[in-house]
Structures are given as C-alpha cells and as structure tokens.
Amino acid sequence: MIPVSSWGRLSADPHHVIALKDPFQIQSVVSREPLPGIAHGMGRSYGDVCLNPEGALWTTTGLDHLVSFDIATGRLVCEAGVLLRDIQRLAIPRGWSLPVTPGTQMVTVGGGIANDVHGKNHHLCGTFGDHVQRITLIRTNGEIVQCGPVTNPEWFSASVGGLGLTGVIAQAEIQLRPVAGPWLETETVPYGSLDEFFQLAEESESGWEHAVSWVDCVAGDNTRGLFMRGSSVASSHGPPPKPRSLTMPVVPPVSLVNRLTLRAFNNGYHYLNMRKPGRKIAHYETFFYPLDNLQGWNRMYGPTGFFQYQSVFPPESGRDAVQAMLKDIAGAGEGSFLAVLKTFGDRAPAGMLSFPKSGVTLALDFPNNGPRTHKLFERLDAIVREAKGRIYPAKDARMPRDLFEVGYPRLSEFLEYRDPGISSALSRRLMGS
Secondary structure, eight states: OEEEOOTTOSOOEEEEEEEOOOGGGHHHHHHTOSSOEEEESSOOOSSSTTOOTTSEEEEOTTOOOEEEEETTTTEEEEETTOBHHHHHHHHGGGTEEOSOOOSOSOSBHHHHHHTTOOOTTHHHHOOGGGGEEEEEEEOTTSOEEEEOSSSSHHHHHHHTTSTTOSOEEEEEEEEOEEOSOSEEEEEEEEESSHHHHHHHHHHHHHHOSEEEEEEOTTSTTSOOEEEEEEEEOOOOOOSOOOOOOOBOOSOOSSOSOSHHHHHHHHHHHHHHHHTSOEEEEEEHHHHHOGGGGSBTGGGGGOTTOEEEEEEEEOHHHHHHHHHHHHHHHHHHTOOOSOOEEEEEOSOOOSSTTOOOOSEEEEEEEEEOOTHHHHHHHHHHHHHHHHTTOEEOGGGOSOOOHHHHHHHOTTHHHHHTTOOTTBOOHHHHHHHOO
C-alpha cells in the first residue's frame, strides 16, 4: 500500500497502486483485481474523484503513446495517459489545437474525458467530450466497449463526465480544431461591478474565442475584477516562451494563503493589472496555463491542504447567487488568490454527469481551516440549492449527497452503466458504493 494524495492534498490514504503500461494488458489486469479499483492519471483532480483508499489505483500515465495523427483532417488517436501538453506541442505547430483545454495542460486525455473538462471557450466549443469521436472502454468483467456519439451513444454519454466509473478508458479519438498558430490576440478589461462583468461576457461571446475573468473575492459588495479574452491570430510574434523551472520547493508549516496575504495579494494584483489594460499578443501557454509556470503550487496551502469550490448557476439566478457567495466569502475572510468567474454557453451537456450548463460559474480555492471552512461551505451550499445550481465533482471533496443528487438529474440513468468493479472515495461518498 502506498499513500496517495490528490491535488488538494487533503489526505494521503494508502492505495494498492498498479501501473498500467500496455493497452493490451489492461483487460487482464483489471479483471483479476480482487479489490475495487479506479483509474488515476496525473492526480490533478482537487478532491477525491481520483482516489480509492484501501483499494486499487490503476495509474495510466504509462499509457502515453500517440497512435495516429492525420494532419489533413486533425483526427488524433491516442492512449488515455497522453498529456494534453504533449498533444498541444505536437499539433499547434502543424495548425491544429485541442478544441477545449482546462487551466492546466498537465492532465491526461482519460482524465479530461472522465471529468468532461471545460475551458475558456465553452460558449463556442462546449466541453472536451464534445470533440471526442470514440472511446475504447475496458470493463472489469473483461468486456471491451467501443463507444462514441454515433456508436453506442448511451455508453458514450455515461462515460464522458462519468468520473471514471463506467470502465477504464484505454484509448480515444479526438477531433482537433484548426488554429492559425501558437499566438493569440488578448485583451484585459478591468470591471467594477457584476453588471459590467455580464455585459463584457455577453459582448465577448460573438467576438472572442476565449473569455474568463479574475474576481476579487475579498471585495464583498464592491465587486471588481479583470476580464481577459483572446482569439487565435496569425502572427510571427516570436519564439515560444522559455520553459520555466520554478517549483514550490517545500510545504510550509502553515498556509501562505491567509487573511493578511489574501487581501494584500488581491489589492496588488488588481492595481498592477489595472495599470496595463488593453490588447497584446500572447503565446497560448502563457494565456491558457499561467499556473503551470510554478510547479507544485498546491504546496503553498500548507500541510492541511485546500479545497476548491466550483459551482454553476442558471442565467435567471446567476447574478444574485454570485453576489451572495462573494459577500459570504468576504465576510468569512476566506478565499483564494485566483478566483475565477466566467459564463457557459447555452449547449446541451455531452455527458449524463457533465458539470457545465448554461449560466455563470464561480471557482475559488480555500485553505483547509477545518470547521471554519466547512461552516462557510454550508452557507455556500444553501446558495447553490436556492439558485438551482450544482457543484463540480472533479473539484469536490465534501459536497452533501442530497446536493449532488438534485444537481445531477440524470444520476439514476447513469447508474445503470456503472462498472461494479470500480469504486472511488467520491462514488462511495455520493453514490453509496
């Protein structure tokens, strides 16, 4: 047994770790496993969706081979453990890009599908699962299921955003999106109210490919933030940025994110960026993945780790719900340096348990301050219930089961496709097994 943590570092429970390296051996490995297991990629999920304490953990980072890439059509076939980073570095110089990418490129294709990740362009491209054409799924009874939007679509809908609970994703075929190159024209626009944020979001949907904002989570009723948007552009701006080797070297004895540092950072970040608004050319790695510049940044929250709380609200209740959340968070003196506020487009979810839906989403990190933090989460949960929103399972480590059930109305349909030989800490907490 080996202690394993997820990105939030909230626990380090023992796991029976088994490395999957050969796609042709997955079937025999998972079918002979006496303990329930779960596939585990880079462990970048914040909570417990990728953990299985006292059970088997099938690590997939050894399944890292590209099978084929058609440069004429942008069709890519790869194993589940391939990193999004490696796809981007292969495809972008050749005029193609992942259509959807989250805020870090250090995640696997299998993890991106299992959590149906989203990016800054949901209004234009939907989620990661919207661009997957085929999945090879291996069940613990030895069955191999090929599924996609046309072939076995019910299995596909259950597995995209299915939290890894329908089988082990072994291989995937993805349709990439044409891009002009590695550069984007970007713009930063300061805003001073939620009304200004929603106005910027609406006008950006028709003119920009990507849109996201930073919001000051300690400002309370005096909402302020920075709206950032970008679109791919043909440019010979210069060479790609040099790889940075900055690493958070140690776990500090206490969280570096606290009431004093939080207010000071947010004030400094806001005023620094207010002084340099406007348009510029940026490399895709700088725009999409700023946090990847500091490896191990999750250690700054100290030995007790941190939570991420990401929720989404429908358009009719979103503004008031976000305002109420920001007020409660500021009043509690909790929150994070990088609070993210953005809107989702009006698109049908790709998966039965996909998180994104039409409306506005707010994501924040919170240091684990024990009962004080959980007390705040109970108030935020009440806002989510009242506004008919839901919480993102890929980021979650503690949401109540009833809130999960009401937020995901297709749960009973999804349960028919669960693999009985697969279990996770999240599934036991929210589904009972």
